[in-house]
Amino acid sequence: MKPNYVVIGTNNxxxxxxxxDSLFDRSELNQxxxxxxxxxxxxxxxxxxxxxxxxxxxxxxxxxxxxxxxVGSREEVVRLHAKAIELGGSCExxxxxxxxxxxxxxxxxDQNKLCFYS
Numbered sequence: 673m674k675p676n677y678v679v680i681g682t683n684n685x686x687x688x689x690x691x692x693d694s695l696f697d698r699s700e701l702n703q704x705x706x707x708x709x710x711x712x713x714x715x716x717x718x719x720x721x722x723x724x725x726x727x728x729x730x731x732x733x734x735x736x737x738x739x740x741x742x743v744g745s746r747e748e749v750v751r752l753h754a755k756a757i758e759l760g761g762s763c764e765x766x767x768x769x770x771x772x773x774x775x776x777x778x779x780x781x782d783q784n785k786l787c788f789y790s
Contacts, residue, residue: 677719678739680784681731685711688722691759691781695752699743733783740787746774752788753778761786 682688689711693703701713701720710723725731743749750767753776757763764785765777775789 676717677721679710679721679723680739680780680782681725681733682722682782683724683731684781685709685722685724687760687781691756691761692720692722694759695755698748698751731782733779733785738777738785738787740789743788743790746790749774749776749788749790752776756780756786 689703689706692711692713696702696713700715701718702715703711704714704719705712708724709726710721712719712721714720723731741752743752746767753763753767756778759781761778761780763777764779765775767774767776773789775787777785777787779785
């Protein structure tokens, strides 16, 4: 068994799509589909999506929930951390050694927590 997709909620689809399009601009995650409620980026058999909640209630981030991205290099960890903050995200942990990996933590515009590591 392996994970093949992640969906996070948003309260502002336009801002979220702009954030992730720019964040993913040098990655292999490419936007492949969008409708009024969801936008999808895909790389191989992995899909990442942002969605307006189906129940039409406000999107909230999960306390203790985090999505990790293996970005392939230490330089990319540093670049993506800075890029996310430049795009309006917030720092949740500067790039640094944590165990055997370099990792950095940010929150997106809807306060979803992301980790970039290598």
